[in-house]
Amino acid sequence: MSNAGGDGGPWKPRGRRTAGGRGGTRPPRRREPSSASAAPQVPAPRPDRRAEVRLHGMNAVQAVFARRPEAIRKLYLTGPRIPQLQPLLKWCVANRVGYRVVDDEAELARLAGSDRHEGVVADVLRQPEPALADWLSSLEQGPQCLLWLDGVGNPHNLGAILRSAAHFGIAGVLLPEASELALSGAVARVAEGGAEVVPLVRMGAAEGAMQQLRGAGFTLAATVVAGGQDLFAGRLPPRLVYVMGAEGEGMDRGLAQACDLRVSIPGTGAVESLNVAAATAVFLASWARSRA
Known part of the structure; x- marks a missing residue:
């Protein structure tokens, strides 16, 4: 693998310095490698979408919040649900989890994949299925x-x-x-x-x-x-x-x-x-x- 932005690898000396002073050959001064040449630039891995599931329904979303709030990745809700979901919204703000108030019921139905969304949709991490x-x-x-x-x-x-x-x-x-x-x-x-x-x-x-x-x-x-x-x-x-x-x-x-x-x-x-x-x-x- 080549180094992105590098010069083909670390510097190698061209000669050896002889003992005994000025008559010897001095190697060129070695430069510290730049961050680009020191290590390959590996792009950050994309999140595995299969590790998440999009839930909808008040009890389903509230159950995740009650038991493992750290699994919540994104929240969508309608305006009328704001008073009922205040604790969840405050948690989202405190933990920098994005949420969006959706005014259009049809849009929320599209996000949920169902018109039985009960005014709230959440992207959450799946629980692992143990062997x-x-x-x-x-x-x-x-x-x-x-x-x-x-x-x-x-x-x-x-x-x-x-x-x-x-x-x-x-x-x-x-x-x-x-x-x-x-x-x-x-x-x-x-x-x-x-x-x-x-x-x-x-x-x-x-x-x-x-x-x-x-x-x-x-x-x-x-x-x-x-x-x-x-x-x-x-x-x-x-x-x-x-x-x-x-x-x-x-x-x-x-x-x-x-x-x-x-x-x-x-x-x-x-x-x-x-x-x-x-x-x-x-x-x-x-x-x-x-x-x-």
Whole structure:
């Protein structure tokens, strides 16, 4: 790599000075290299936009401010929201975080990518998705409930699941390695602050993830529409992973068979099944009740 603005590198002496005074050859006086020639001028790295997510909705933005205000990078709001967001605005001023009052609702909708922005939009740093093994090593002992989302792809369902998970004190939501699910503005808005409470944890291969979970004392329960153990008939294990199937196709049959038990929500049969987000809330409530 050449030095920007330099002369090809540091100076090299052309000759040696001989001993014994004036008759020797004196080397030319060495000049101190300029800052340009001393080190390559490396441009400052551009911020990784994938490391940020644009959130919208009062509860979603306020939850970030309450738990990790340093993650906020930019704020947009409508005039009527100024009184409610005064603490956040003062924090932005004190920490030199830019904010802009947007008068045009259509512009804020464009920034949010949704007309359900509730008058506030924020660019924030994403929370990292820890690897399963690292996360399990830091998880507290005792009763814990986790959610494994197998094939769930709808962001609104993920948001509703995170909201229920936060309500019932669920330790984490596990995502398959190949899943495209991730936190988005729509997910965070529907989660109503739950996305800041419940971590998303990224798994590796299913077989290895099962071994790691069992090694941490968890029982894996496949949630099936029919043919499983009545959810309300017995006491659930204290350390439990509910494996939830996809919205339309349900759970992968091989994965369901590999689980330690299969559980179903009893119903009238008037409808085939519950939406995955609604079913998740029922499963989580049942586990929480069994711990009471």
